[in-house]
Amino acid sequence: MAHNNDRTSARRAQILTAAAAVFARHGYHGARMDDIVKESGLSKGALYWYFKGKEELATALVHHMLTAETQTLDRLLAQDAPAAERLEQLVRGFARELDDNPHRAPLAQELLALAQTIPDIRSCYSAHHDRYHEQLRTLLLQMNSTQSPAGGAPDHRIDDAALALLCVVDGMVLRWTLSTPTSRFDLEDRLWAAVSGIVRGMDAPA
Amino acid sequence: MAHNNDRTSARRAQILTAAAAVFARHGYHGARMDDIVKESGLSKGALYWYFKGKEELATALVHHMLTAETQTLDRLLAQDAPAAERLEQLVRGFARELDDNPHRAPLAQELLALAQTIPDIRSCYSAHHDRYHEQLRTLLLQMNSTQSPAGGAPDHRIDDAALALLCVVDGMVLRWTLSTPTSRFDLEDRLWAAVSGIVRGMDAPA
Amino acid sequence: MAHNNDRTSARRAQILTAAAAVFARHGYHGARMDDIVKESGLSKGALYWYFKGKEELATALVHHMLTAETQTLDRLLAQDAPAAERLEQLVRGFARELDDNPHRAPLAQELLALAQTIPDIRSCYSAHHDRYHEQLRTLLLQMNSTQSPAGGAPDHRIDDAALALLCVVDGMVLRWTLSTPTSRFDLEDRLWAAVSGIVRGMDAPA
Amino acid sequence: MAHNNDRTSARRAQILTAAAAVFARHGYHGARMDDIVKESGLSKGALYWYFKGKEELATALVHHMLTAETQTLDRLLAQDAPAAERLEQLVRGFARELDDNPHRAPLAQELLALAQTIPDIRSCYSAHHDRYHEQLRTLLLQMNSTQSPAGGAPDHRIDDAALALLCVVDGMVLRWTLSTPTSRFDLEDRLWAAVSGIVRGMDAPA
DNA sequence: AATGAATGAGCATTCATTCAT
DNA sequence: GATGAATGAATGCTCATTCAT
Numbered sequence: 001m002a003h004n005n006d007r008t009s010a011r012r013a014q015i016l017t018a019a020a021a022v023f024a025r026h027g028y029h030g031a032r033m034d035d036i037v038k039e040s041g042l043s044k045g046a047l048y049w050y051f052k053g054k055e056e057l058a059t060a061l062v063h064h065m066l067t068a069e070t071q072t073l074d075r076l077l078a079q080d081a082p083a084a085e086r087l088e089q090l091v092r093g094f095a096r097e098l099d100d101n102p103h104r105a106p107l108a109q110e111l112l113a114l115a116q117t118i119p120d121i122r123s124c125y126s127a128h129h130d131r132y133h134e135q136l137r138t139l140l141l142q143m144n145s146t147q148s149p150a151g152g153a154p155d156h157r158i159d160d161a162a163l164a165l166l167c168v169v170d171g172m173v174l175r176w177t178l179s180t181p182t183s184r185f186d187l188e189d190r191l192w193a194a195v196s197g198i199v200r201g202m203d204a205p206a
Numbered sequence: 207m208a209h210n211n212d213r214t215s216a217r218r219a220q221i222l223t224a225a226a227a228v229f230a231r232h233g234y235h236g237a238r239m240d241d242i243v244k245e246s247g248l249s250k251g252a253l254y255w256y257f258k259g260k261e262e263l264a265t266a267l268v269h270h271m272l273t274a275e276t277q278t279l280d281r282l283l284a285q286d287a288p289a290a291e292r293l294e295q296l297v298r299g300f301a302r303e304l305d306d307n308p309h310r311a312p313l314a315q316e317l318l319a320l321a322q323t324i325p326d327i328r329s330c331y332s333a334h335h336d337r338y339h340e341q342l343r344t345l346l347l348q349m350n351s352t353q354s355p356a357g358g359a360p361d362h363r364i365d366d367a368a369l370a371l372l373c374v375v376d377g378m379v380l381r382w383t384l385s386t387p388t389s390r391f392d393l394e395d396r397l398w399a400a401v402s403g404i405v406r407g408m409d410a411p412a
Numbered sequence: 413m414a415h416n417n418d419r420t421s422a423r424r425a426q427i428l429t430a431a432a433a434v435f436a437r438h439g440y441h442g443a444r445m446d447d448i449v450k451e452s453g454l455s456k457g458a459l460y461w462y463f464k465g466k467e468e469l470a471t472a473l474v475h476h477m478l479t480a481e482t483q484t485l486d487r488l489l490a491q492d493a494p495a496a497e498r499l500e501q502l503v504r505g506f507a508r509e510l511d512d513n514p515h516r517a518p519l520a521q522e523l524l525a526l527a528q529t530i531p532d533i534r535s536c537y538s539a540h541h542d543r544y545h546e547q548l549r550t551l552l553l554q555m556n557s558t559q560s561p562a563g564g565a566p567d568h569r570i571d572d573a574a575l576a577l578l579c580v581v582d583g584m585v586l587r588w589t590l591s592t593p594t595s596r597f598d599l600e601d602r603l604w605a606a607v608s609g610i611v612r613g614m615d616a617p618a
Numbered sequence: 619m620a621h622n623n624d625r626t627s628a629r630r631a632q633i634l635t636a637a638a639a640v641f642a643r644h645g646y647h648g649a650r651m652d653d654i655v656k657e658s659g660l661s662k663g664a665l666y667w668y669f670k671g672k673e674e675l676a677t678a679l680v681h682h683m684l685t686a687e688t689q690t691l692d693r694l695l696a697q698d699a700p701a702a703e704r705l706e707q708l709v710r711g712f713a714r715e716l717d718d719n720p721h722r723a724p725l726a727q728e729l730l731a732l733a734q735t736i737p738d739i740r741s742c743y744s745a746h747h748d749r750y751h752e753q754l755r756t757l758l759l760q761m762n763s764t765q766s767p768a769g770g771a772p773d774h775r776i777d778d779a780a781l782a783l784l785c786v787v788d789g790m791v792l793r794w795t796l797s798t799p800t801s802r803f804d805l806e807d808r809l810w811a812a813v814s815g816i817v818r819g820m821d822a823p824a
Numbered sequence: 825a826a827t828g829a830a831t832g833a834g835c836a837t838t839c840a841t842t843c844a845t
Numbered sequence: 846g847a848t849g850a851a852t853g854a855a856t857g858c859t860c861a862t863t864c865a866t
Binding site: 027029030106109110112113115116117122123125126129130156157160161163164166167168169170171172174175177178179180183185190193194196197198199200201202203204205206 | 233235236312315316318319321322323328329331332335336363366367369370372373374375376377378380381383384385386389391396399400402403404405406407408409410411412
């Protein structure tokens with residue numbers, strides 16, 4: 001019977017959504033379980049019926065977000081548009097989503113910070129980084145072979161570029177999140193500019 | 207009386223060192239004031255005599271670290287070695303220092319995370335980002351004009367590259383900090399590879 | 413319909429057995445209803461269908477154990493063996509049963525402790541004490557008249573001896589239960605030695 | 619400086635007294651730390667400054683009570699009154715004290731029950747039992763040699779009697795504590811009667 | 825009869841901060 | 846300046862019990 005599972009995952013989602021909201025508002029440490037309970041509309045007992053505790057809440061949230069990200073990239077890799085186009089789509093889509101959901105970025109930073117302290121979360125991120133790196137390398141390889149049938153950039157260049165891409169994204173989101181109203185920049189433009197630069201550098205002569 | 211001030215700054219330094227150690231070990235939230243007291247070898251009353259509270263401890267620590275970073279870069283800008291060389295020196299020096307001080311990176315991440323929550327710390331980072339961006343832009347301009355007297359890359363390219371450089375550094379340190387013994391990479395090599403890529407991309411044709 | 417009652421008492425017995433096991437393992441306060449549910453193999457709803465709550469579980473258990481004890485003594489009193497022999501049988505049988513069932517003694521102590529707190533249980537024990545005292549006095553009277561047709565010990569001596577017997581049993585079980593592997597003594601031997609001493613003292617001249 | 623220690627032990631005593639009162643009233647499990655705090659007149663922080671937690675409170679209390687008991691017996695053994703007289707003094711004094719302090723007995727039972735659950739407390743009681751048994755054996759030996767210079771009862775009889783004495787005391791206090799107003803008996807008389815019986819039985823012929 | 829999801833009052837403990845000495 | 850005992854609000858979590866199904 002899927003009934004039971006449906007109910008269960010509905011409840012878990014309900015709670016996770018509430019937790020995400022409260023974590024985004026007050027940070028993980030500033031969030032009280034009571035706040036999440038209130039936000040979820042359930043009772044404290046229900047929350048603890050579905051999740052073992054505060055840490056599991058955070059871990060589940062991380063898992064959820066990273067899984068979604070991986071799937072997005074998977075979908076992109078499976079498309080048959082030119083690789084360069086797909087990369088741009090990825091980057092701009094990513095930036096736009098953050099831009100449109102003001103809570104996403106602070107929440108993500110908050111959860112990321114927990115990786116320092118909570119081993120399960122650390123593992124999630126580690127695994128995700130590796131997986132994402134691999135996916136990106138694949139995309140860059142496709143770009144490279146398409147662009148210049150002759151071969152283009154050597155493999156190590158591609159590898160480095162993939163890593164740089166990953167890092168520049170993380171770093172820029174962080175900077176953007178921390179920017180003040182005064183110093184705030186346009187995430188999409190600047191991120192794409194940075195990515196373009198790295199891609200150009202991939203093929204350029206030393 | 208300078209005596210007084212000496213004593214005072216010695217005590218403050220002593221406490222900050224202790225706080226840095228404990229924050230690195232347990233994270234900001236996991237650190238108890240008692241731990242810091244014990245680590246510092248002073249008494250609880252003394253700690254509160256020199257610092258208003260836990261937040262001020264963190265803020266002072268951030269201030270200290272960011273100031274040091276700015277000064278390093280300032281010193282570099284004032285040298286008369288070729289700009290490209292100075293950039294490499296900066297990046298490699300930065301990487302090596304992290305590599306040699308295992309606590310530095312986790313501590314930095316922890317403090318960075320506080321920027322989300324503690325306004326004073328957020329301001330510190332915002333200001334530092336802007337300043338650092340400016341300094342880096344200056345360095346890249348020097349490289350550009352040196353390399354190709356004709357002019358080389360247009361200004362907006364340089365600006366983008368400076369930002370990308372900043373972000374790629376932050377992002378890579380983060381990734382490196384989170385990497386497992388298995389997936390750990392060589393920070394200096396990879397960071398320099400990324401930086402090189404971005405610099406190459408700065409001048410490369412679209 | 414006896415069907416109904418059979419099912420009912422079967423279920424109740426099933427639950428009580430589970431409760432006894434869990435109380436013996438974790439103590440009354442350390443036992444969670446969930447543990448008892450799991451141990452019983454039934455559902456939480458079922459448990460609460462047959463018992464009003466945790467206290468009733470304990471009360472029923474006490475009732476059950478004390479009733480069994482009374483019946484044992486009743487059976488013994490009805491036998492036609494010499495009184496002295498029956499007393500020895502009683503004491504040794506009692507000791508052996510505890511020796512053979514490692515959980516019995518801690519469970520009994522735990523339930524006894526509840527008498528301080530739970531009025532219903534206190535009443536059970538009070539009543540049982542009186543009843544048991546009476547039964548034991550009867551047995552001692554039989555011994556006395558058998559042994560020395562002339563009359564032997566005066567009544568008040570018999571009464572005191574009966575009480576002493578009761579107390580020495582309780583006290584020794586307690587001590588035995590609390591004894592460490594190192595200091596553990598042979599319950600049957602020592603208990604019988606104590607009982608013999610008291611019986612001897614009953615007839616002995618001041 | 620004894621100042622510090624004085625203050626410390628005063629506070630600890632203050633807290634322990636409060637804990638004893640509350641434990642006697644509500645039992646260990648029924649007692650809330652807040653109650654003890656209120657009763658002590660201190661603050662919650664102070665309580666936790668002097669005691670690690672609820673368990674340590676109980677353990678310290680047990681320690682305190684058992685130490686006092688041992689000392690009483692030690693004092694008795696050191697006196698030069700006839701042994702028989704000292705035994706009577708011990709038993710009657712013990713009974714009277716319980717009779718005069720209505721809280722003592724329930725508190726003692728409550729703490730004793732914790733021995734089943736809390737290892738530290740169990741150890742306290744185990745050690746105390748052994749020590750007390752030894753002290754009592756010594757006293758009985760003195761009685762025996764005094765009474766009949768020829769030698770009197772054999773050693774194993776004395777050992778058994780000592781154990782029986784210990785047990786009968788524990789058991790009778792328990793029964794007395796559990797007795798209802800209706801069935802309540804005079805502790806001093808009955809206890810002394812039981813003890814006398816055991817002592818008589820010690821020397822009596824089989 | 826039976827299930828198990830849901831409830832929520834209750835509670836021990838922590839820890840940043842203060843202040844009398 | 847320095848000490849460390851004292852404060853008490855804050856909080857994550859438990860678990861006996863209920864009740865819709």
